[in-house]
Amino acid sequence: MWRILLSVFFPLVAIVSFLVFSSDQGYVLIRVDHYDIETTVTAMIILLVTFFLFFFFITQFLKSIFNLRRRFIHxxxxxxxxxxxxxxxxxxxxxxxxxxxxxxxQAENPIFNYLLAAMAAEKDSRHAHSDQYLAKAEQYIKQKFTGGKQAEKNRLTLNITRVRIQLSRGDIDLAQTGIYPLLKKAPEHPEVLRLAEKIFLQTKSYPSLLKILPVMRKMRLHPENEIQALEQKLHRSLPTSTTSGSKRRLKSD
Known part of the structure; x- marks a missing residue:
């Protein structure tokens, strides 16, 4: 805005200066109904410049008040x-x-508010409120983000929060259903890996846990000795579960 002001102001000053020192300052006649307004070109330009400056400063003043109010709310x-x-x-x-x-x-990122409120409600055992906040977060994402990286990031955060809440409730089947898409979209995300580890251990989905173990090692999710201990435990558990499963199938036959 200041650039526009300067680009207009200085040429007008030059024109006015030229007319002031000129022998013929020109003549302007404005006729409105039965009234005539007579003045020189110099006076008319000065009047227009004055009006322009007045309008400019009033606009800037109102803009500063609006920005001040917005900053205060923010x-x-x-x-x-x-x-x-x-x-x-x-x-x-x-x-x-x-x-x-x-x-x-007035929140800068309402999704943060909804998700943190959902976690708070869940901690307070108000599951219905928690579900409502998750639904509002999902609705906000659909309305405000039609696509792109930001939409994907917000959906990822929402789905991680949802799986975390499902796991804390003991809804292990829902949590397991939700973790697979997360592993596909964000296979190296630390929290996704942590949630997947908890879910697979609870459901004894040892083959699935073995698949993500190299990524857990790569991301240093646990110290190496703990990763090795977990890996050995999984390998010991696999034959047992497979054998018992085979026995059950034989008995049923």
């Missing part, structure tokens, strides 16, 4: 989010929801 939303994080760490989960939802319209 800072307030950030403050509420920080306080919500502190309350989450303190275990005051109801206040976490209150603070996050009170500024949801």
């Amino acid at each position: 800072r307030k939303a950030l403050k509420q989010e920080k306080e919500a994080l502190i309350k989450f760490l303190e275990g005051d989960f109801q206040k976490v929801e209150t603070k996050l939802m009170s500024q949801i319209k």
Whole structure:
């Protein structure tokens, strides 16, 4: 905006200066109904420049007020989010929801608010509220992000949170159903690997766990001695599970 002002202002100053020192400053006649306004070109240009400057500074003033209000709202939303994080760490989960939802319209990233509120509600054993926040986060992603990397990142965060909540509830079948797409989309994501490890151990899906073990080693998810111990445990468990499964099939036959 300042560039536009300077690009217009200096040429006008040059023109006015030329006319002021000129013997003939020109003549302007403005007729409105029965009224005539007579002035020189110099005076008309000065009047227009004055009006332009007045309009410019009024616009800048209103813009600064609007930006100040927006910054104030943004800072307030950030403050509420920080306080919500502190309350989450303190275990005051109801206040976490209150603070996050009170500024949801002004939040920089509402998905963060919804997902953290979902985790807080889950920690407080309010499963219905948790599901509602997850649904709102999913709806927001569908409305605001039609595609692209940002949409994929948000969906990944949402699905990780959903699987984590399902696992904490003991909905192991749902968690197992949700972990496979995550492993496909983000095979080296540390939290995806951690969730997959827990799910596969609980469901005794040892072949699936063995498949991701090299990635767990690559990502240094655990110290090497723990990875080796887990690998040995899985190899010892596989023949046993296979044998017992074969025996059950033989008995049924």
